[in-house]
Structure formats: structure tokens, C-alpha cells
Amino acid sequence: MPALDVAGEFETIERLLKPLAHPEWARGLTDDVAVLPSRPGHDLILTKDAMVEGVHFLPDDPLDTVAKKLLRVNLSDLAAKGAEPFGYLLSCFWSERCGWPEREAFAAGLAEDQARFGVHLLGGDTVKTPGPASFSLTALGWTPAGRAVSRAGAQPGDLVFVTGAIGDGLLGLRAARGELTLEPERLDALTAHYRTPTPRLDFAEVVRDFASASVDVSDGLFADLTHVARTSGVGVVLNLNVLPLSTAAQAWFADRVDPQLSLEDLASGGDDYEIAFTAHPRHEENLRHEAERRLLRLTRIGEVVVGDGLTVTYDGRSVVPARQGWTHD
16 A cells, blocks of 8 residues: 655654653664563563444544544453553554544544553554545453453353343444434433444453453354354354343334344344353352443353354244354355
8 A cells, every 4th residue: 555645644643643642661662662561470462453434434423532442442352361551553544534534533632542442553554545444443452461351261061141232233333323213312322332343351350360261252252252152163042031231222122023033133233242161150249240340341241161063942842043244244
């Protein structure tokens, strides 16, 4: 892709991105590298996500919310591993619609979330593209050595939990597109969730202490629990009847003709960025206590069994969902 003209690229870095840089490790964004110190007794955790206009965000989405979502979906991955975030690398592929005001908005969104989540920019790249606007971010975090929670640790007999509510990502996208008929405040809540989901960083330490396996719900609850089941070599049974819904989702659900299919839609829609995890039954009381301390909703949605893959039940019988979730073809 062609680079920005030198003045434009350097002006973007100097005026918009340099103020976001880590005061020490990013070298003021004047070098080609960042230099990170080691942290004795800890593992460095890295995750990367990309967002493309028209695929991961709508063409008319404000760029400050695009920047926030880009950072937050990566922080959600760190939270599901039990990691503490500290910085990120960023690549910006500016389209023709990304003039100076749009770039300022993008940087302002990052600045707000850096302050909220305690992270800094470490480096990256900025170019111009004739195609759609695209952004890529690599987040870095720490866990105590050997303590990062994987998808591979679930054991038969474990319980399955999920934080927050499921389905607001799908409904939020429909709300942003003007495809839902609900009260304005519910539409606003759903749209806000779609554009700026909340990574469960406040629950990361709890996941690290008690979870046997964990994943953030980005591709859809069905798909992400299937990842856990297959990676762990076990079966996961999900009870669709107890799927946790927000008040906005409950209002939408109340008008559905087929409750089962509607719940399947919500459980396969993706973009929820909650944490789904497995844990031994002896930890349930502690988990609920820690969730209550954080005013965080926590729902037991299933169990781990001997077997393979995901089994979904509704009203006590097994069902085969028409769709698992988002796939990156």
C-alpha cells in the first residue's frame, strides 16, 4: 500500500499519536522500535485483532468509537487469559474519508480509553489506502509465570459460566443499522454495546485464580465454547434456557414467535466480548462472591462432560443450532 506523504504521515504521528505514547518504552515514537523491559516472574501475553470498514464496523460509525472498540476487543482477549494489560502496537490504514478531523477523533477515542484502562501506545505504522479504512492493534499484557488461562484446561465435571449478557452484540449491530423497533433508550444501549463493548478486565484476576479454561465471546457463544471443547478434548453441554439477556434483549425477545430460534440467534451472533469459562464446582461460591463484589452478572450456563464438541439443550432436549457463529473465511 502507498505510504502517506511524508508531511501527512509525520504530522499524524507528531500531533495525534505521539501524545498517546508510553512515556519511556515507546521512545517518543521517534524510533523504529519500542524497547520493553522484562518483568521477572511474569509471562508476556500478546494478542492481535484487525478491523475493516464494512466488515467489522459500519462506514458511518464515528472513528472515536472505532478506535475504542479496536482497543477493547484486544483487551477482552487479555482479560480472558487473566492478563494485566500495559500497552499496544497500532497500524492505521487511512482511507480517503479519513481527513484530519476523523484522525483527530480516532486519536481522541484512544486517549480516553488509555486513561480508562491504564495502557499506552508503544509504536506502529500509519499509511494511506485507496480501499476501506482498516486498523490493526496488538495488545500486550502480563500474567504471573505459567498462570495464563488457556482454552485447553476444561475437565469433565467442571461447570461453565459466562459474565454479563449474551446477544447485545448482534442486537447492537441491528440497532446501529436501524433494523430494530424498540424504545429509544434500549436502542441507544444496544448501539453503545456494539460500538464500545466493555472488556471484563476487572474479572481477569478471578479468571486466573479459578478458571480451568477460558475464552472471550467474540465469534459467538456457540462457536467459542466449541473452541474450548475441542481444544480441551471434552464435551460441553450448554443450557439455552438460562442464556443471560440484558433488559434490552429481553424486550426484543418478548416479541419473538420462536423462543428457541431467537435464543440461538443471540448465542451465535458474536461481538459480546464477555468471558466464558469453566471451573471446578468447588469454586462456584467464590466465583459468585467475586462477581458480586464487582457488581458483575455471572451465570452458570452448562457443564463439561466426557465427549467431544458442544451440545446445546433447550427445554431438556438436545437441539442442533442452525449457525455456530462468526467465521473468518
